[in-house]
Structure formats: structure tokens, C-alpha cells
Amino acid sequence: xxxxxxxxxxxxxxxxxxxxxxxxxxxxxxxxxxxxxxxxxxxxxxxxxxxxxxxxxxxxxxxxxxxxxxxxxxxxxxxxxxxxxxxxxxxxxxxxxxxxxxxxxxxxxxxxxxxxxxxxxxxxxxxxxxxxxxxxxxxxxxxxxxxxxxxxxxxxxxxxxxxxxxxxxxxxxxxxxxxxxxxxxxxxxxxxxxxxxxxxxxxxxxxxxxxxxxxxxxxxxxxxxxxxxxxxxxx
Amino acid sequence: xxxxxxxxxxxxxxxxxxxxxxxxxxxxxxxxxxxxxxxxxxxxxxxxxxxxxxxxxxxxxxxxxxxxxxxxxxxxxxxxxxxxxxxxxxxxxxxxxxxxxxxxxxxxxxxxxxxxxxxxxxxxxxxxxxxxxxxxxxxxxxxxxxxxxxxxxxxxxxxxxxxxxxxxxxxxxxxxxxxxxxxxxxxxxxxxxxxxxxxxxxxxxxxxxxxxxxxxxxxxxxxxxxxxxxxxxxxxxxxxxxxxxxxxxxxxxxxxxxxx
Numbered sequence: 001x002x003x004x005x006x007x008x009x010x011x012x013x014x015x016x017x018x019x020x021x022x023x024x025x026x027x028x029x030x031x032x033x034x035x036x037x038x039x040x041x042x043x044x045x046x047x048x049x050x051x052x053x054x055x056x057x058x059x060x061x062x063x064x065x066x067x068x069x070x071x072x073x074x075x076x077x078x079x080x081x082x083x084x085x086x087x088x089x090x091x092x093x094x095x096x097x098x099x100x101x102x103x104x105x106x107x108x109x110x111x112x113x114x115x116x117x118x119x120x121x122x123x124x125x126x127x128x129x130x131x132x133x134x135x136x137x138x139x140x141x142x143x144x145x146x147x148x149x150x151x152x153x154x155x156x157x158x159x160x161x162x163x164x165x166x167x168x169x170x171x172x173x174x175x176x177x178x179x180x181x182x183x184x185x186x187x188x189x190x191x192x193x194x195x196x197x198x199x200x201x202x203x204x205x206x207x208x209x210x211x212x213x214x215x216x217x218x219x220x221x222x223x224x225x226x227x228x229x230x231x232x233x234x235x
Numbered sequence: 236x237x238x239x240x241x242x243x244x245x246x247x248x249x250x251x252x253x254x255x256x257x258x259x260x261x262x263x264x265x266x267x268x269x270x271x272x273x274x275x276x277x278x279x280x281x282x283x284x285x286x287x288x289x290x291x292x293x294x295x296x297x298x299x300x301x302x303x304x305x306x307x308x309x310x311x312x313x314x315x316x317x318x319x320x321x322x323x324x325x326x327x328x329x330x331x332x333x334x335x336x337x338x339x340x341x342x343x344x345x346x347x348x349x350x351x352x353x354x355x356x357x358x359x360x361x362x363x364x365x366x367x368x369x370x371x372x373x374x375x376x377x378x379x380x381x382x383x384x385x386x387x388x389x390x391x392x393x394x395x396x397x398x399x400x401x402x403x404x405x406x407x408x409x410x411x412x413x414x415x416x417x418x419x420x421x422x423x424x425x426x427x428x429x430x431x432x433x434x435x436x437x438x439x440x441x442x443x444x445x446x447x448x449x450x451x452x453x454x455x456x457x458x459x460x461x462x463x464x465x466x467x468x469x470x471x472x473x474x475x476x477x478x479x480x481x482x483x484x485x486x487x488x489x490x491x492x493x494x495x
Contacts, residue, residue, distance in 0.1 A: 112430055114392030115385055130430065132388050 005030045007038060013048030013080070016064075020054035032067045039072035050080035099158045103141035104235050113137065113151065120157075133173060142166070142235075152176070153213075161215050162234050166225075170211035175220055177213065182220035237268075237345040240352050240471075241370035243394075245386030247357030249378045250407040253443060254464075255354040256284045258374070261454035261468030263318035267349040270309065272340075273323040274366040275356035276331055282322045286313060286450020296324040299336045305343060319348075329361045334368035341369025350471075359393060367394065372401040374434065378408045379420040384428055391431055403434035405467065410439045411481040435467035438481050 004019035004027055018027055035042070049068070051061065061079070069076060081087060106124040113119065113127070115134030124141030136152035137143055141163055143155045148169035154176040156163025161178040174183045212229055213222045223229060242255045252275075259271045273281035276296065282288045293308035298321065305321075312318035324331065344351050355366035367373065373394050377387040387404075394402050406422040413419035420428075422436045440460035446453040454464035462479060469476040 114395070115389040117392050132428070134385055134389065135392075 005034045007034060007042075009042075009047075013050065014042075014074075015050045015052055016068075018051060018053040018056075024060060028064065028067060031064055032071050035068050035071035035074075042072050042074050044073035044075065046075040046077045048078055048080055049076045095158070099140060099160050102139075102158070103156075103160055103163060106141070112147075115151075131172075139163070155213075156215075164212055164214040164233065166210070166212045168210050170209070170213070170222065172213075175213045175222075177215045177220055180215055180218065180220050182213070182222075237348045237351055238372060239341045239345065239370045240350060240372045240374060241355050241367050242352060242374045242376060243355035243363065243366065243390055244357065244376040244383070245359065245390040246377075246383045249376050249383050250437070250443075251357075251376050252281050252284055252354050253447060254374065254376050254405060254407065254437075255281060255352050256452040257454040257460075257464040258467055258471070259318060259350075259352050260312075260315065260452040261465050262350050262352075262471065263312070263315035264455045264465070265468055265472060266317065267472065268317045268347070269350045269352065270319040270321060270344055270348045271352045271354065272321045273354050274332075274337070274362060275354060276323045276362065277325065277328045278356065279323040279325050281354050282310075282320060283450060284447050285320055285452065287320055287322075288450075291322045294322045294324040295340075296327050296331045299332050299340065305340075329356070329365065332365050333361075334364050337365045338369040359389065363390075363393075367397060367399065370399065372403075373399050374403050374405055375429075375431070376405045376407050377425060377429070379406060379414075379422070379425055381420075384420070384425055388429055391429060402431055404429060404431050405435045405437065406433065407437045408439040409436055409481065434470050435463060436478060436481070437463040437467075438479075 004022040006017040008015045008017060016031070018031075022030070049065070051064070056064070065076065065079065068074065102123045104124070106126060107121050108126050108128065109119065110128040112129040113131045113135035115132055118136045119138070121137075121139040121141070123139070124143070125137065125139045126144045126146065127137060128146050130147040131137060131145060131149045131151040131153070133150045136154065138154040138157050140156065140158040140160065143153050143165045145153070145165075145167035147167070149165070149167035149172045151172065152174045153165045153172055155165045156178040159178050163177050165175055165177065172184060174181065176182075210225050211222055212225055213220055214229070214233075215221075242251050242258070244251050255271055259269050262269045271281060271285070272295065273279050274295070275281070282291060287310050290310045293303040295308070297303045298305050298308045309319040309321055312320065341351060353366045353370060356362035375387050375390055375394075377383045391402060404426065406425050409422060410419055414421045422433065426433050438459045440458055442453055442458040443460050453461040454468065455461055459479065459481070466476045466479065
């Protein structure tokens with residue numbers, strides 16, 4: 001190969017592409033030479049550096065880094081990792097952290113959600129209104145409905161199993177938390193007719209009242225709010 | 236300046252066209268200058284309900300495409316000189332017109348008429364978008380059935396998204412005997428579910444079928460439905476009118492006194 005070391009750059013960083021077929025000891029010299037040659041051209045900007053093309057041991061990476069800093073004026077601000085496994089691990093940790101944050105911070109939404117309307121939030125959400133049958137709310141965090149929930153609610157959409165759904169009038173068609181799903185029992189009355197005066201003269205259906213849905217042992221539980229549940233909730 | 240009112244429902248067969256014909260007739264009876272526009276291109280029938288089918292020369296699509304002037308396409312009603320109909324085309328489909336053209340048409344008619352009533356097709360596709368484009372106000376028609384109420388909910392959501400200034404509800408074909416037995420939602424139930432303001436309750440009345448078949452709207456005559464539609468018209472022009480007591484049906488008296 002003619003060019004065992006290639007430098008690729010943009011405004012904020014440079015990538016050094018290394019030829020995997022060349023011995024490391026030789027490659028080291030090529031790197032030093034290349035950077036010495038282009039020192040003027042590269043200038044003294046602060047940059048982000050990344051290696052590509054071949055796997056490097058941590059010591060090798062360190063050595064190349066010091067060679068580069070010695071050979072030219074560039075200020076290496078940080079080194080980008082190309083290790084796939086480590087990258088994934090970082091991404092996972094970051095996502096988990098973001099999920100936790102999303103559950104802890106919240107958005108307010110005012111208005112009724114009507115059939116066909118679907119809202120998605122990257123945080124927990126408080127809905128000041130009703131969710132009608134055929135409407136749905138999705139949140140990576142918790143969902144609190146200060147009204148009636150007659151449609152669908154999906155809390156912990158990113159996989160947060162601590163997420164919960166609360167509603168003043170809880171009569172949902174379906175609730176999902178993380179990867180679990182619960183649907184309303186098949187009844188002979190559609191959600192519209194629940195709690196309405198429709199059946200009033202034959203004995204009023206008691207409104208189900210304030211309830212909270214949460215995950216427990218892989219099942220979605222629906223319970224009337226009490227002190228014990230408050231104690232168990234972890235944000 | 237005239238007001239453009241769209242009559243819509245989402246679900247088909249709940250009485251949009253009947254409501255348009257009767258509200259239009261009622262407003263004309265109250266000496267308002269009214270034009271009814273049938274926006275259900277390809278499935279026109281407002282002309283049939285109005286009994287004006289045999290007078291159609293030009294239609295909505297002709298007006299929009301510039302084949303004729305608006306005046307040429309407007310059909311004057313048989314009974315009321317201040318009531319007009321702009322029929323829809325039967326040989327075309329909803330894509331023959333777009334919302335901008337409808338808006339322009341509404342604005343042209345506004346100067347001439349007090350009320351412009353748009354009879355909206357069922358569904359939420361282009362026909363619906365065309366019908367609501369120029370409207371200032373919407374009347375959502377529903378029957379007390381879960382399917383119709385669900386569709387009405389969807390429609391109200393879409394109207395809210397389009398920032399319709401005023402949306403009112405008409406509960407059509409209510410049967411007070413069934414409500415009493417608990418076999419039908421009451422108008423209160425429907426209002427509670429849909430959470431919008433009511434403007435009228437029309438009872439299920441066989442006279443509607445007769446009037447539709449004869450092409451004679453019954454608004455203002457002495458039937459339950461006729462009175463209910465007239466009340467809607469009074470409320471539309473801003474008068475406070477009490478709701479009919481649907482239990483005092485003629486049939487009720489007949490049952491009591493007829494047996495003697």
C-alpha cells in the first residue's frame with residue numbers, strides 16, 4: 001500500500017486511517033512522519049482525534065497520541081473511541097440515565113385528547129383534560145391524567161419499568177408500561193357508557209375513581225391510591 | 236357579512252343532509268337569505284331532499300372550474316325566494332375541488348347571503364377538508380349510538396386542530412322511550428362524552444322519512460322534528476330557546492286518549 005497512514009479532517013476533528021497490513025512498529029514511524037510533514041497545514045487548532053482502520057491496544061493508542069502531539073502543534077482535546085462494544089455500553093448507560101431523567105422531569109398538556117389524536121412525550125406528562133376512547137398518550141416516563149382516561153396510555157415507553165399511570169377517572173381501553181400490556185376486561189358496555197347516566201336508572205355504576213397502574217412482578221396492577229403505593233413509588 | 240356553517244359528522248347516515256335541508260329552510264323561514272352548498276361531490280342528494288333535482292343545470296364543480304358564473308348555478312327554492320341551493324356534481328369526485336377553491340367560493344358568497352350552509356360528506360378525507368375550509372362555524376351531527384359518537388369525537392378533534400371558531404352539537408334521532416328504558420344514551424350522556432356545547436336535539440320522527448321522500452323539508456311545521464329544527468335555527472341566530480320536552484309526543488296523548 002502506498003499510503004499506510006491517511007489523515008482525514010473536518011472543522012472539528014481529524015480521523016487517522018491506519019493500514020492494518022503494515023506492522024505496528026513501521027506504522028508508528030509513518031504516523032510521526034505524516035504529522036511532521038503536515039504540521040504547518042494542520043496548524044494549532046483544538047481538535048478531536050479518532051483512529052480507524054485497525055484495532056489498537058491501549059498502550060499503542062497512547063503512544064501514537066504522544067507521537068502526534070510531539071510531531072505537530074495540534075491540541076488533541078479528546079480521542080474518539082471506535083471500539084464497537086464499548087460504544088454500545090456507553091450508549092446504553094447514557095440512555096438509561098436519560099430515561100431516569102425523563103421520568104423525573106415533566107410536561108404539562110392542557111386539553112382533551114379526542115379519538116384519533118396521539119401524543120408522545122420524551123418526559124413524564126400531566127394531562128389537564130380527558131383522554132377519550134380512540135386517543136392515546138405515550139411517555140418515556142409517567143403519565144398523570146387529571147381527568148378521565150378512557151383511551152390508551154403507554155408509560156415508560158423506553159423500557160422504564162418503574163413508570164406508572166395515574167388517572168382521576170381510570171377507565172382505559174389499554175394500558176402499557178415498558179414491555180407489558182393490559183387491556184380492559186371484555187364487558188358488554190363500551191367505554192363511552194361507563195360511568196354515564198345511561199344506565200343510571202337501573203343502578204348507577206360507581207366511577208372507578210382515582211387509580212394508579214404500575215408494574216409488579218411482570219404484571220400491570222391497577223389499584224386505588226393509598227399510602228402504601230405512594231411509599232412504593234420510585235421516581 | 237354572511238356566516239359560513241359546515242354541517243358534518245364523520246359517520247355516514249346520521250342526518251347531515253337532512254339537517255342541512257331543514258336548518259336551511261328554517262333560517263329562510265326566519266327571513267334570512269340562505270344558500271345551501273352540497274359538497275358531497277359524486278354522491279349528491281341534498282337536491283333530492285330539497286326537491287330541486289329537476290332544476291340542476293350547473294353545479295359546484297362548474298362554478299369552481301369557471302364553466303359558469305355562481306348566479307347561473309344557484310337554484311332558487313320552490314317555497315322560499317330567499318333560499319338557494321348550489322348542487323354538487325354527480326359525475327366527478329372529491330378531488331375535482333380543493334380547499335383553496337372552496338374558501339374563495341365561500342368568500343364570494345359571504346357578501347350576498349346571511350348564511351352559507353355546507354353539507355359535508357361522510358369521512359375525513361378531501362371532501363371533509365373541502366367542506367370545512369371556508370367555514371366559520373361547525374355543527375356536528377351525531378345519533379346516540381357509540382359508533383356515531385366515536386366518529387363525532389374524531390371530527391371534533393380535527394375541527395379543533397383546524398382552529399374552527401365555534402363547534403356545536405346536534406343529537407339526532409333520539410328516542411325518549413328508549414332513553415327512559417336505559418337502552419339508549421341520553422343527550423346529556425352524549426354531551427358529557429363529547430364535551431362540546433349542544434345546540435339541538437332532534438327526536439326520531441317518521442315524518443322525516445316522509446318529508447325526505449317528498450322533497451319537502453319539515454322545519455317549522457307541526458311535527459316534533461319540524462319544531463326541533465326550528466329551535467336550532469332560533470339558537471343559530473342567537474335567540475335563547477328552551478329545549479322541547481320530547482316526552483310530550485303526540486303519540487303519547489293518542490295512547491292515553493285514543494284508547495277511550
